[in-house]
Amino acid sequence: MARRKGRKTQRRRKKQGISLINAAETVMLANVATQTLFNTNAYEFIVGNQSDMKARGVNAISLRELFQANQATYTSRQMGGGTTTVSVGTFGVVKDNLAANWMTGVAGMILIPLGFKFGKQIARPAITKTNRLLSRAGISSTVKV
Numbered sequence: 481m482a483r484r485k486g487r488k489t490q491r492r493r494k495k496q497g498i499s500l501i502n503a504a505e506t507v508m509l510a511n512v513a514t515q516t517l518f519n520t521n522a523y524e525f526i527v528g529n530q531s532d533m534k535a536r537g538v539n540a541i542s543l544r545e546l547f548q549a550n551q552a553t554y555t556s557r558q559m560g561g562g563t564t565t566v567s568v569g570t571f572g573v574v575k576d577n578l579a580a581n582w583m584t585g586v587a588g589m590i591l592i593p594l595g596f597k598f599g600k601q602i603a604r605p606a607i608t609k610t611n612r613l614l615s616r617a618g619i620s621s622t623v624k625v
Contacts, residue, residue, distance in 0.1 A: 519541065
């Protein structure tokens with residue numbers, strides 16, 4: 481007999497937990513991106529801790545300042561023999577930060593994923609054992625290494 485065309489039962493896939501290693505890699509990449517463009521780390525960029533930003537310099541920008549693009553922001557620029565503070569827009573500061581930090585940003589964006597890739601390969605036996613323990617504990621659908 482020919483097989484009937486019927487409705488197939490859908491395969492049920494086990495929920496995958498949040499990978500702690502991938503989350504750490506994402507945080508490190510976010511820090512490199514915000515440090516390169518906004519001269520601050522990802523947490524301070526989102527939260528906007530103004531006291532720390534002012535202590536580090538005028539080139540630090542938070543998310544709130546980014547959306548208020550029409551405000552005047554002050555940046556230090558090399559002019560002639562000395563450094564002068566000039567009033568530019570927020571995107572001018574981003575441009576200055578990118579010009580000053582682009583090399584470390586590119587290096588971080590390339591080296592961090594490579595480091596995590598090789599680190600995962602080296603630590604694969606330990607990661608597998610840890611994930612197996614998490615599975616036995618019943619929390620593998622929530623978190624994994």
